Amino acid sequence: MTEDARLYAPSAARNREPILNVLRTYLPQRGLVLEIASGSGEHVTFFAAASPAELVFQPTDLDEAARASTDAWTAELGLANIRPAIPLDAASDVWPVERADVVVCINMIHISPWDSAVGLVRGAARVLPPDGVLFLYGPYRRADVPTAPSNDEFDLDLKRRNPAWGLRDLEAVAAVAKENGFAPPVVVEMPSNNLCVIFRRTA
Numbered sequence: 001m002t003e004d005a006r007l008y009a010p011s012a013a014r015n016r017e018p019i020l021n022v023l024r025t026y027l028p029q030r031g032l033v034l035e036i037a038s039g040s041g042e043h044v045t046f047f048a049a050a051s052p053a054e055l056v057f058q059p060t061d062l063d064e065a066a067r068a069s070t071d072a073w074t075a076e077l078g079l080a081n082i083r084p085a086i087p088l089d090a091a092s093d094v095w096p097v098e099r100a101d102v103v104v105c106i107n108m109i110h111i112s113p114w115d116s117a118v119g120l121v122r123g124a125a126r127v128l129p130p131d132g133v134l135f136l137y138g139p140y141r142r143a144d145v146p147t148a149p150s151n152d153e154f155d156l157d158l159k160r161r162n163p164a165w166g167l168r169d170l171e172a173v174a175a176v177a178k179e180n181g182f183a184p185p186v187v188v189e190m191p192s193n194n195l196c197v198i199f200r201r202t203a
């Protein structure tokens, strides 16, 4: 018997349904959804289970234990529309996937150096067709909205763990997206002071 590689992220169990409620508007009936930084795999498996068989999901993560967890969840749930998780560093100029209809990234860009956020947007611009969607979820700072005290504390905690981490300014992410051919984002407020941020490729 092999050891169970499944990881459990309590936040993923809480936020996956509200995220799917927003994400489903942007998912096609068929095609490929590329997830960056899949973590435990509890999001991608939940999204795939709620999607048609012709919509295929490609999970990825830098971390080997995360990839093993995602594959273990996929096997446990018997999902045929998820590919095996593959290594992908968002910051890299070369991604192992050449084309996707939607790119999803949940809770990565504040728990990784800024290079990863820039790489994520650049990579999404490389793999998405015109009109393709880059869908982000997480906590952000916004110039015109006071940051929730819980997010300020979270930011300090992240920076203590790694000075290169921390909440990003939504305007800074949107500026990188604009440079890479994305329209201004649609922003959806989510529970616990998180946001869905949806960029559509225009060029």
Ligand SMILES: C[S@@+](CC[C@H](N)C(=O)[O-])C[C@H]1O[C@@H](n2cnc3c(N)ncnc32)[C@H](O)[C@@H]1O
Binding pocket: 009, 011, 012, 036, 037, 038, 039, 040, 043, 061, 062, 063, 066, 088, 089, 090, 091, 105, 106, 107, 108, 111, 112, 116
């Ligand atoms: C807080 S976890 C979020 C996981 C999952 N998306 C979720 O919300 O439960 C952050 C994940 O980002 C991954 N990660 C960090 N930097 C990355 C990078 N540059 N490229 C790809 N994955 C990265 C980590 O390995 C980890 O699995």
